Amino acid sequence: MDLLIQVSLGLLTIGLWMVIVRKKVGEWLRLKNVKDRKVERNEEENSDQTRTVPTSVNYHFTRQCNYKCGFCFHTAKTSFVLPLEEAKRGLRMLRDAGMEKVNFSGGEPFMKDRGRYVGEMVRYCKKELQLPSVTIVSNGSLITEGWFKEFGEDLDILALSCDSFVPETNALIGRQQGKKNHLDSLKRVRQWCAQYKVAFKLNTVVNIHNKDEDMSSEILELNPCRWKVFQCLLIDGENAGEEAIRHAEEFVISDEEFQTFLERHKEVPCLVPESNEAMRYSYLILDEYMRFLDGGSKQPSKSILDVGVENTINFSAFDENMFLKRGGKYKWSKADMLLDW
Numbered sequence: 001m002d003l004l005i006q007v008s009l010g011l012l013t014i015g016l017w018m019v020i021v022r023k024k025v026g027e028w029l030r031l032k033n034v035k036d037r038k039v040e041r042n043e044e045e046n047s048d049q050t051r052t053v054p055t056s057v058n059y060h061f062t063r064q065c066n067y068k069c070g071f072c073f074h075t076a077k078t079s080f081v082l083p084l085e086e087a088k089r090g091l092r093m094l095r096d097a098g099m100e101k102v103n104f105s106g107g108e109p110f111m112k113d114r115g116r117y118v119g120e121m122v123r124y125c126k127k128e129l130q131l132p133s134v135t136i137v138s139n140g141s142l143i144t145e146g147w148f149k150e151f152g153e154d155l156d157i158l159a160l161s162c163d164s165f166v167p168e169t170n171a172l173i174g175r176q177q178g179k180k181n182h183l184d185s186l187k188r189v190r191q192w193c194a195q196y197k198v199a200f201k202l203n204t205v206v207n208i209h210n211k212d213e214d215m216s217s218e219i220l221e222l223n224p225c226r227w228k229v230f231q232c233l234l235i236d237g238e239n240a241g242e243e244a245i246r247h248a249e250e251f252v253i254s255d256e257e258f259q260t261f262l263e264r265h266k267e268v269p270c271l272v273p274e275s276n277e278a279m280r281y282s283y284l285i286l287d288e289y290m291r292f293l294d295g296g297s298k299q300p301s302k303s304i305l306d307v308g309v310e311n312t313i314n315f316s317a318f319d320e321n322m323f324l325k326r327g328g329k330y331k332w333s334k335a336d337m338l339l340d341w
Contacts, residue, residue, distance in 0.1 A: 052313045054309060055100050055329070056099075056328060056332075057099050057102050057103070058102075058284065058285045058286065060074050060106055060107065060288065061081060061087060061105075061288055062109065063075060063077055063106065063288060064106065065106055065108040065139075066111060066141060068174035069163075069175055070173060070174050070246060071251040073234075073239045073248070074238065075239065075246050076107065076245065082288065084117060086305060087121060090304055093309055095131060097309040102134055103135045103137060104121060108139055109138055114142070122134050122151050123151055126154035126155075132332065132333045133333050134155055138158065139161050140186055143192070152192075152196035156198070160186055160201070160203070161175070161202075162175075163175050163206075163210050165215055167183065173209055186222075190222055199337055201225055203228045203230065204227065204228070204230065205230045205232055208251050211253050211260070214265070216267065219270070224270055225337060227268060229265070229271060230279060231253065233276050234252060272326075279326070281295035282319055282325075287300055290303045291303050291312070292315050292316040294315060295316060301313075301316070
């Protein structure tokens with residue numbers, strides 16, 4: 001009888017120890033799972049912090065241009081333009097990676113197929129991809145009213161380049177084709193933008209030939225939604241150096257001269273200045289092969305069409321803080337601008 005009691009007590013003790021062990025093991029596993037989830041969450045958060053989202057992308061799909069601006073930093077090294085369907089595939093990849101705004105630039109975007117190529121991309125990005133903002137930068141000389149009738153509905157902003165309101169100065173810069181007056185094209189396109197409800201923007205590069213000009217009255221009369229004023233920028237291999245097509249060294253101005261130009265135009269409410277420092281790493285630029293370009297050297301990554309957006313975008317050395325500081329994020333959908341057409 002005593003032996004039976006001892007065996008029973010022994011079994012009870014073992015059972016209690018097993019309950020305690022199971023409880024301890026269960027608690028340890030619970031804590032381990034919590035810790036593992038925290039590690040995973042921290043890794044995800046850190047990954048999100050380092051991942052560059054292509055919110056706003058500048059797609060320089062062609063290098064060809066009918067103007068010869070002496071300071072151009074995306075020069076006609078090739079005549080290559082992607083097949084339209086390949087370009088659309090890349091644009092969809094960018095949208096899926098977070099792109100909200102695309103800006104089509106060149107070269108001159110309206111040279112390819114007399115503007116139909118860029119028009120089809122504009123329509124695709126607005127109608128199919130549902131992007132909030134689709135914009136173009138152009139010199140305006142090749143744009144027709146027919147283009148506005150066909151594609152204007154899907155374009156949010158058209159930015160025209162205008163560096164001077166003096167014809168002789170534009171000739172010195174190379175901002176013209178033959179003897180055509182660049183200012184005539186500017187005024188004509190401005191009227192079409194109002195007529196077909198496309199927000200109108202102006203871009204000006206301040207250089208040695210226009211740094212002393214006062215453009216205030218002309219800018220106020222044109223009334224753009226934004227007037228981007230850039231400091232002339234040198235990029236080795238593009239507009240500077242032995243292998244460059246353009247040699248912009250003679251166009252460069254000092255920081256003080258740039259600030260003097262800005263001070264002269266401080267009463268223009270739509271003025272948005274961009275110094276070389278603000279500009280160099282604050283743009284995501286795709287070249288004609290859909291390769292991200294390094295902001296400093298313009299060296300290309302691999303094409304997003306071959307290896308994807310995430311595997312190429314960090315090559316650009318994009319500075320998101322500078323992008324935000326220079327006002328890169330703004331009301332860029334014409335539906336939100338409440339403009340007086």
